[in-house]
Amino acid sequence: MATIRKLGAKWQCQVRKKGHPPRTQSFSTRADAAQWGRELEAQIDRGQFLPPPVHGEILAALLDRYCAEVSPTKRSGKSDLGRARTIKQTLGAYSLPALSPAVLAEYRNMRLRAVGPQTVIHELNLISRALRHAVSEWGVALAAGIPTALVRKPQKPPGRTRRVTETEMAAIGRASHSAVLGLVIRFAVETAMRRGEIAGLCWEHVDLQRRTAHLPRTKTDVPRTVPLSSGAIAVLKGIGPREAGLVFGLAADSITQAFDRSSARARNLYVGEGGASPGYLTDIRFHDLRHEATSRLFERGLAMMEVAAITGHKTLSMLQRYTHLRAEDLAKKLG
Structure with missing residues (x-):
């Protein structure tokens, strides 16, 4: 249907039809705008409408x-x-x-x-x-x-390699004013799921018997099913399984804001109690939990293809920067 409105000295007509992209055009008079709208709707109804080419456009x-x-x-x-x-x-x-x-x-x-x-x-x-x-x-x-295709892309900055320790995660959870954040942190490091995937996880996509969580919408637009560790299952059971609805009830941006505030609060508490380590509870982002989770998967001995199936990375090369294993873990393998 055509919608006409006055914008400054011009009249704008917008035609919206199901199954077709919206079209907008401005005219000097309302009559011209209305006529254009009627003609365009008629073309769509007759199946004669094609979007205009953009050969000469900017x-x-x-x-x-x-x-x-x-x-x-x-x-x-x-x-x-x-x-x-x-x-x-x-x-x-x-x-x-x-x-x-x-x-x-x-x-x-x-x-x-x-x-x-x-x-x-x-x-x-x-x-x-x-x-x-x-x-x-x-x-x-x-x-x-x-x-x-002929323009050299800027060199990407080196990927973050920040590893988040168990004590740091526990401190951030304790410093939060919301009990949910601690559960989100634990779930993130147990599943390697992205912030948006955690925020959008629904109970109807969780199967506690099969220990899986299905993600119909992901950052890469490729659905995947994530296996749930015993730790992840414990988080879900602690919340209290329901038949439907969001699991954690927090928006993605809210997770980031709560995490950042709690990290700063935990650092201040640490310093106030006499803590002196300059790197403890500093330079931590929520996405670092995904890096930590992915690194732990490698440390457990999973193959790269297995890790990719869990994390949803599109290419194996994207996982190269996640293999910064702790020196002591490598030493144990060397014997």
Whole structure:
């Protein structure tokens, strides 16, 4: 159905039909907007509607369309919107043919003066995904090919290797004002699940008899079933199994906020009691629990393919940085 509203000196018409991407156009008069809406709806009803090509459009238009039609189907959808806004501030006015590797390389260098390498990599990847989708799905022809393919990506920063000790986890749990956080921490280190996966875990996807937790939605968009250790089962039984609903009842952002506050509180308590170790309860992130859990899986002797099946890493190379085993554990294997 067509919706018409006045925006400044223009009249905007938006047509939304189930099964079709929303279309928006601005006009000088309300009558023109209404006529365009009626004609577009008629074309859709007759099966004659095709989204317009973006051959001559600028990068801003391409990113807008990608974020409207493609990003909502991906877990990275919200992140795409923010990155697109940043990209459009500098590159939005460039036509697609003018978006050369040299232009993108200059953008990369400019952004590296303001943000970290990983942020720039994410932005270049979004441009690449949008261009590739436009070529394969929207009929866009780029005579020179995908320009991002010729642009050197910034070197990724070294992955974090922070190992979280049992005493640190216990201290953070005790410092929390919520009893749930301690359970979340224990569950995270027992399962290697991501923050969002823990927050979204529902009782209907937990099988205590088979000792599994099914994750229909993951960061990689690939569902997986996680085996539950005895420790993870104990956490779930301690909460009290229910037939449906969220297991922990905390949003992903709430988990991070509670963890950060409790970590700082635990550190202050430690120092106040005379603790002198500079590294104890410092530089800890919730995601470090996933690293700790993954490292423990390797320390238990699991093969890399087995670990990948549990953690959901897309490539085995992504697990290389998780194998920083404690020296004493390696010494025991050496005999």
